[in-house]
Amino acid sequence: MKRALLLTLGCKLNQAETAQLAARLAQNGVELIGTSDGGEKVDLVFINTCAVTARAEAKSRHLLAKVARQYPEAVVIAAGCASKYNPTIKLNWLNIQFLNAVGGIDNWLNSDLNKQFNDLIGSDKNHFEQVSYKSTSYHRARPLVKIQDGCDHFCSFCIIPHLRGSTMRSQPIDEILTEARCLTDNGFEEINLTGVRIGAWGKDLTPRQTLFDLCQALIKIPQLRRIRLGSIEPWELDARLLELTVEGDKVAPHLHIPLQHTSAPVLKAMHRPVVEDELILLKSIRKRNPNLALGIDVIAGFPAETEADFERLFNDLKNLPITYLHVFGFSARRGTPAYTQVNQNSARIIKERARKLRELGAAKRAMFYNSQIGRTVWAVPDSATASRAWTTAVSENYLKLKMHCSKTLKGRALKCEVSYENGNYIGVIK
Ligand code: SF4
Known part of the structure; x- marks a missing residue:
């Protein structure tokens, strides 16, 4: 039996995709091992990389180098965003001859990869083919279900549309329902819907559908106890969908909003709409259900961000009943407009503003957790x-x-x- 080690960096979408690959390999008779300590025999190491920030990309590179040293006999495959983003890195990896295939996400399951894998391990099977339904070997207690990929919005800082594609691709509803039923048949009570922009799910389908429609269909699966929504862009918040989270019955009372900023000039420079109405909406949602989790993503130190813009962001977040905050210090990504934008903030300013926001987030989180004691x-x-x-x-x-x-x-x-x-x-x- 061939043995494979699958490692993932980055977002939940990456995790969902690695899990799909894991299921396919397992169904095709490949044994999956769960650690990266080295020592044991491994035929394939597959690393799903991330390039959302410079730090994530560096981590991907270090992990590749580490496992290539640990498993010198293995086929080491880098896939995902970092392998697609930086051709120089690809070349370096190839030059030192421990990377036998480089594929972006769309190339994972192609026949070339299978042929290369088979040539190296002396097999004639299609190890990447889907045999039965994909979720049955998920290892997570709360499995991720990929419902969408791609983004056509092109925020000025974001590399994702360039790496995952700008064509919106929604999974058809029947496939999602089949996967959800498969998971509940296997005893899972919660599923987590994930994608690049799940709030836009269905807009590319014929007939056009919405995330609310999808949730309504999922709610009807009797054994499914909880549907958790991944992050939803502020301009894609749907009143009917929000109602389901306020009720908190089958759709978990949990919203994660990538707000990124609240100051209009910064949002304009980011190529994102203003969020004033959404701030009012989110406040009213939390007022109606004070136990609802509200997570927010923000970027600190964006190039156009002045001290006044930062104050505005800080005060808006202070006044928003958030329950946790994910703070990203601005990281310029080559190939995006923000990379060449004038008025870049210094590393010191970015770090300091990120620190202040993280402190605010920690205080809000503690307040929320304390409010839950005894519930x-x-x-x-x-x-x-x-x-x-x-x-x-x-x-x-x-x-x-x-x-x-x-x-x-x-x-x-x-x-x-x-x-x-x-x-x-x-x-x-x-
Ligand atoms: S909407 Fe999200 S994924 Fe799309 S470009 Fe903006 S930040 Fe990136």
Whole structure:
């Protein structure tokens, strides 16, 4: 039996795609190993790379070099955004002869890759072909379901449309429903919808559909207890969809919004619409359901950002009832307009503004967690095994709890009470 190690960097979409590949390989008789310690025999190492920031790209490069040293006999394949983004890096990797194939995401499952893999391992099988439905060997307790790819918006800082394509590609509803049913048949109670722009799901389908339509269809699957939405661009918030998150019944009371900024001049420079109405909308949503998790992505130190713009952003976020904040210090990506934009902020300013925002985020997060102590929530433990007494678990409103469960079932939600002990938020099973 051939053995493969699959590693992923970057976003949830990357994780979902690696999981699809893992399922295909497993169904085709390839044994998947779960660590990267080196030592054991491995035939294939597949790394799904990331290039969203310079740091992510550097991490991808280091990981490739590390596994190539650890597994000198293996076929090492780099796929994903970093392998597509930087041809010089590709060349370097090829020159030192540990990369036997480079493929962007669209090339993963092509016959060339299979032929190259087979030539190297002496096989004649199609290891990348889909045998039965793809989700059955997901290892995550809360599986990711890819529903969309591509983006046609071209924000001035973003490299994604150049790497994943600017054509919007929605998975047809029947395929998503089949995958969701397959997951529930295998005992999973929560699915996480993921994509580059899930708020635009369905707009390229005929007839045109919306994410609300998709959620309505998923809600009808009886064993599916929870549908969690991935990030939704502010201009794609749909009132009917928001209603489902406020109710928090099957659609998890959890919104993740890549706001990026709130100051109009900065948003204009980012090629993004203003967000004043959306800020009012989000405040009203949280007022109606104070237990709803509201996560926000922001970029600190964008080139056009003045001190006044930053103050505006900071105060708007302070006044917004967010429950967690993801802060990205601006990282210029070659090939985007922001890369050559004048008025770049210094690294020191970017770092300092990011630090202030992260402090604000930490304070907001603590406030939200403290407000949840004593509440009853349903949390899905991350560990699917019976051997670990302590595991982490994620509640419907995205509380990350420690949970003591010596025996549980993969993917099942457990009723628990939130408590706080010795610096940890605990889910005490009821
Ligand atoms: S909408 Fe999102 S994925 Fe599309 S260009 Fe803007 S930041 Fe990138």
